[in-house]
Amino acid sequence: MADQILTVSGLGKRFGGFVALEGIDLAVERGERLGLIGPNGSGKSTLVNCLCGTLHNETGSVLFEGKPLDGLIAHERTRLGLARSFQLPKPFHSMDLVDNIRIPLLYTVNARRGGHRLTAATIAERCEELLGHVNLADKARRRPRDLTQVEMRKLELARAVATEPRLLFADEAMAGLSHSEIEEILAVLMRLNEEGITIVLIEHIMSAVMSFSTRLVVLVAGHKIADGPPQEAIRNPEVEKAYLGE
């Protein structure tokens, strides 16, 4: 079997009587760009939350680089190399952008066992560097409230990247953005992928997903109904039915 970075088997999640996810099997290859799509309420964000440890799944197991994740809480999974950006950006409002980036550096990179402890000077450099990669270097000393929508999204991604992940969940990072802004974000994600980070892109914007992904997974009403190369997955009659109705 090729190098699987993430293996999900039979994952299920309920909210009281409501079944949000059921029997999800998913294998993510190292280095690929996986697109995860589905109508509203299909469970995409719930799946991301379960995989990242924000929510607890009742059934199923998850292996990350061969290691079981069950029972690990969110910050432990981040320290293993799993990162995510949030659908609605959640910056640290009371701090400037540099400190926003400093937190994952202090608490993930420095905290990793067997990892290299960064000095304060290195951390400061790294913050500027990471902000520079997303073109936010000139706003480094500003607060998140001074940022535009797309800049907040970029900050969100920069913060996730600061944790030095091997797998990144980009949760609807492009909702509500203009065409050129979408291109900007896609360029950032593409560059990250070229540097070796496996990307799972959760998105509604079909053009972006189709052009970016090497593989497509479709969720409908908590079940996976398609999994394969983008063009094939789209042509799946179940997918058409889910998006366009009977």
Added chain:
Amino acid sequence: MRNSVFWAVLLAVGLAFIVLSRVLIANEYFYFAGYVVLEYIVLSTAWNILGGYTGYTNFGTGAFFATGAYSSVVLHKLPLLLHTHFGLTIPPVPLPLMIVVGGIVSGLVGLGTGYLTLRLRGVFFAIATLALSIVVQTLIVNWDFVGGSRGIYIIRPALAPITGGYIQYLFSLMTLLAVIAIGIARSIERSRLGLGFHAIRDDELAAEASGVPTLNLKLISTTISGALMGMAGAPLPYYVTYLDPTSSFNLAYAVNSVAMPVIGGMTSWVGPLIGAILLGTIQQLATVMISSAANLLIVGLLLIAFVTLAPNGLIGLRRQNPFLFSFQGRVSRRQIWLQFLLPLIGIVIAVNIAGALVQVFFPAIPGLVLAQLFAIATIWPQLAVCAKRLHDRGRSAWFLLVGLIPAVGGVWLFVECYCLSGNSGANAYGPAPDTGVPAALAQAA
């Protein structure tokens, strides 16, 4: 300022305060009142570590404070107990040791409460702290060894370990505790730990996703906060000499430890200090003039007012409303009349009428006193706005001091600020403010 330097300065200031007051002030009342204000400095600084820095509200200050007090009671009675039941003789437990023990016990209580409830949303932690107060109080009420509901009498030692009376000794200890609390707060503020706390306060989910071990940090915060509160409570039995559950769990401690940081400002160690000194001193002075219930009413009203109107407290006012509170920039003659003096006169009249009405219908509530307090509160805005008018006329704000010259000074200042127009165009203090005259006309003049 580097942290080590700050600690050195802080310690020096603390010691200077102790020595100077000992040398200069003989009035016992100063030490009694001062002890309470210092106590509040410790309590509000401690509260702010969990509340302001980490974002978790604690309403159970009384529980931690009283835990410290009652652990001292236990240690105070320990020598007698050991002697009568086991024939062991140990010397009386020294107060500094009691303070340490009080801190440890309260810290453990904080850790326990946190462990039970910090996995849940912040609001449940707050409610749990309310519950904690009642639970601990009920336990004490039913524990006869420490006096139960009847209370207990503690006899102050005749001699203090250092020169001077015992109350001066307590005052000195509390000053040192205040130094320790402030030092710890500032150290945390600047550290990796403090950054983690702030991340939790700003967005706990995002913090967790960034690798911050939120539960552990919250437990640390609760433990430190609780421990400091316990340390503040440890000397209490010797201060009051009669300790009973109702007074030690007094809701006043809970409200004040919330109100002082809120009013002073929760973002740094300066806020609780200012809040405690200001509010603490006002309350000590007010208790002689008005009833303690009316006193607490004022605190409650101030808390509500600040939390709704000035959520960043006094230290945040400059940024929140530069016109009224900042000493920088310029203000025009038109602005000071239309945006300041006239509204102020209206508000002062309204407040005084309201105060008089309250005084008439509810004699127990000192309406007119509250109205006077409002007048005192306008001093800072008056100074700030006048300073900006002086800037507008090209003068430094130091000219405000001219107003201190009897009669003449006041008149000069009034004329300067309210009657004369400012420099046209920009000057050393900034660009021209809005004078109501269109720019083109102003240039031509």
Added chain:
Amino acid sequence: MIQLNLLINALVSGILLGGFYAAVSVGITISFGMLDIANISQPAFILLGCYAAYVTNLYFGLDPILTGIVMMPLFFVLGMAVYRLYFFAFERRGEQAIQGLAFFFGLLFVGEVSLVLAFGVDYRFVSAGYIGPSLHFGIIELPLRMLLPCVFSLLMVGLLQLYLTRSFIGRAILAVSQDGLALQLMAASPKKIKQIAFGISIATCSVAGSFLIIIQPVEPSIGRDYIGRIFAICVLGGMTSIPGMLVAAMLLGIVESITSTFYGPSWSPAVAFGLLLVTLAVRPAGLLGR
């Protein structure tokens, strides 16, 4: 034999008490359980209801329960005003929970101290024909001063449940508690609905307060004992469910009554709070975020 007698009467007392506790807690089930507003000042409004009943009873000889019902519209308006202020200061800005909590804490405190200034710290009570006599069924004693509030409480809670599940506004309240956005799409304003709901939660305090002063003499600081009770009942009852809240209220009433009978009344306040702490520690379902 004597023990059994005590136990049965403690049980009966507990049930009667539980019914009353339901009236006290239904308000917080609405404001906290459904609207997610941690109104810890609720006991202050209940005490206001107590003293309102006290004043009308003292000066006009009015029946306390009647006062409680008549004052409901006033309390409703007061509740809406408080929500308005809360919304202006916090919800609109999306401020931290911490400041909302401090606001209600300040309100609780100002309420208690104002009552102390207005009425003093002495215990106050009302007089009515049903305070004193009891019904007897064999060994079971039913004090009327507990029976009547219990019956009326259950009536009020039942009516509220009907209102919430049958009327348009009631169902809108249930809807907004689950999804404010969906409500907006239905062209109803979440803010107005929340305002009405909060007003209702305070209106219940008028009646609950009149019951309280019938059951026992009151003084301003007893409100603090009720904070733990109402939140314990709301949390135990599953937060949003009124039937659940009723069961929890009964449970608490019974446990408190038995503790009081066999271990002494000084342990009573700790029962509710202890129960709350234990519930928070072991029943995380439904309490972990929304």
